[in-house]
Amino acid sequence: MLVSxxxxxxxxxNPAAAENDMxxxxxxxxxxxxxxxxxxxxxxxxxxxxxxxxxxxxxSFSGNVDDVIQDVFLSAFLALRKFRHxxxxxxxxxxxxxxxxxxxxxxxxxxxxxxxxxxxxxxxEPANSxxxxxxDRETFDQVRLAVKSLPVKYRExxxxxxxxxxxxxxxxxxxxxxxxxxxxxxxxxxxLLKEDLAKLME
Amino acid sequence: MEEEKLKNILQQAxxxxxxxxxxxxxxxxxxxRSRVRRRRRNLYLRFAASAAAVLIxxxxxxxxxxxRAVDGDLYVKGENIEQLQAEVRRLQSEVDSMQIAVRRAIxxxxxxxxxxKLEAELASISDPIEDVQRQVxxxxxxxxxxxxxxxxxxxxxxxxxxxxxRAIEFFPANKWAEVARSRLFEIENKKKMKRKSNTxxxxxxxxxxxxxxxxxxxxxxxxxxxx
Numbered sequence: 001m002l003v004s005x006x007x008x009x010x011x012x013x014n015p016a017a018a019e020n021d022m023x024x025x026x027x028x029x030x031x032x033x034x035x036x037x038x039x040x041x042x043x044x045x046x047x048x049x050x051x052x053x054x055x056x057x058x059x060s061f062s063g064n065v066d067d068v069i070q071d072v073f074l075s076a077f078l079a080l081r082k083f084r085h086x087x088x089x090x091x092x093x094x095x096x097x098x099x100x101x102x103x104x105x106x107x108x109x110x111x112x113x114x115x116x117x118x119x120x121x122x123x124x125e126p127a128n129s130x131x132x133x134x135x136d137r138e139t140f141d142q143v144r145l146a147v148k149s150l151p152v153k154y155r156e157x158x159x160x161x162x163x164x165x166x167x168x169x170x171x172x173x174x175x176x177x178x179x180x181x182x183x184x185x186x187x188x189x190x191x192l193l194k195e196d197l198a199k200l201m202e
Numbered sequence: 203m204e205e206e207k208l209k210n211i212l213q214q215a216x217x218x219x220x221x222x223x224x225x226x227x228x229x230x231x232x233x234x235r236s237r238v239r240r241r242r243r244n245l246y247l248r249f250a251a252s253a254a255a256v257l258i259x260x261x262x263x264x265x266x267x268x269x270r271a272v273d274g275d276l277y278v279k280g281e282n283i284e285q286l287q288a289e290v291r292r293l294q295s296e297v298d299s300m301q302i303a304v305r306r307a308i309x310x311x312x313x314x315x316x317x318x319k320l321e322a323e324l325a326s327i328s329d330p331i332e333d334v335q336r337q338v339x340x341x342x343x344x345x346x347x348x349x350x351x352x353x354x355x356x357x358x359x360x361x362x363x364x365x366x367x368r369a370i371e372f373f374p375a376n377k378w379a380e381v382a383r384s385r386l387f388e389i390e391n392k393k394k395m396k397r398k399s400n401t402x403x404x405x406x407x408x409x410x411x412x413x414x415x416x417x418x419x420x421x422x423x424x425x426x427x428x429x
Contacts, residue, residue, distance in 0.1 A: 045227035052224030061219040143215035162209045
């Protein structure tokens with residue numbers, strides 16, 4: 001699940017591999033710009049898992065983020081020619097994902113208000129027995145609700161920092177905020193989560 | 203320390219939620235391409251529609267400009283008042299003649315409408331001769347029908363013959379008189395047949411009686427000779 005986290009660790013431990021990855025992405029983008037259709041397929045293949053995981057986390061593990069993934073890659077397809085390699089391709093895709101999730105969230109809120117019904121989100125099946133032992137359904141729901149109830153501007157840093165395990169600079173790049181602002185948001189988010197998860201924290 | 207704890211809890215929850223299985227990369231790529239194609243097509247259509255709208259507006263503006271120029275020319279030419287007056291007179295006479303023509307056409311239209319109305323009324327009035335004929339037919343039919351009822355339903359043959367004869371007498375040329383004649387012919391035939399059959403019957407009876415007398419006599423003679 002923590003693919004990005006693994007990537008992050010890999011990047012930290014092996015900078016050469018990260019650089020290779022960057023050049024690989026650059027080559028893919030260049031091929032796409034030259035009209036090679038398979039390059040886009042390769043990009044989707046490489047990043048769809050990460051994008052899906054991030055979208056799922058940002059949307060509070062709703063378990064139905066296919067539309068968001070499609071929107072993310074559609075926007076990427078349309079804007080890839082304008083990509084200037086200021087950041088890595090992954091960071092760029094994550095930025096799109098964050099924006100799409102915000103839009104999706106907004107639409108969902110409006111729809112829920114209109115329908116005046118609270119639709120229950122679909123739950124995913126627990127991963128494995130060892131994780132099950134560590135956490136039961138009730139606790140998971142508690143954590144999920146706590147994350148869900150966070151305002152978007154606090155939820156995003158939490159997800160990107162603690163679940164995606166991205167570096168501060170990457171998060172700043174994705175959210176387009178300064179590092180101080182990120183620290184403030186993370187601190188406030190932690191405060192809110194501590195209130196909600198006080199029992200679990202003991 | 204607390205941050206680590208919180209991180210652990212969040213990551214445990216994340217692991218508990220399980221892996222999110224993203225759709226196949228080729229499916230996503232295919233979907234993206236189809237949406238891009240649709241977007242491009244819509245874009246082309248919108249562009250074509252806006253281009254057409256711009257073209258229409260331009261043509262409209264140009265036409266308005268041309269009309270203005272023509273008016274301006276007339277104004278320049280109209281400096282000659284006499285010419286203008288003559289033109290006005292000519293136009294006036296044209297208008298008058300047009301008015302007369304229009305009025306004539308309207309009058310003609312009106313008279314045509316009245317004529318059509320009268321013709322329709324006339325057509326709706328029934329022909330008196332046809333009416334009388336219809337009544338004659340009806341009377342003849344009633345007499346023949348009466349005869350039929352007496353003949354077929356009540357077997358009053360003489361009364362029926364009387365009715366048929368009356369129909370023939372009063373309306374000899376009518377089609378019902380023909381019917382009455384055929385009925386009389388039929389009755390006559392039946393009467394003749396009846397008479398014939400009666401004669402045959404009588405003859406038969408007489409022969410039968412004679413034959414039975416002869417047979418009885420010969421039988422008694424035969425029994426007497428035996429005895």
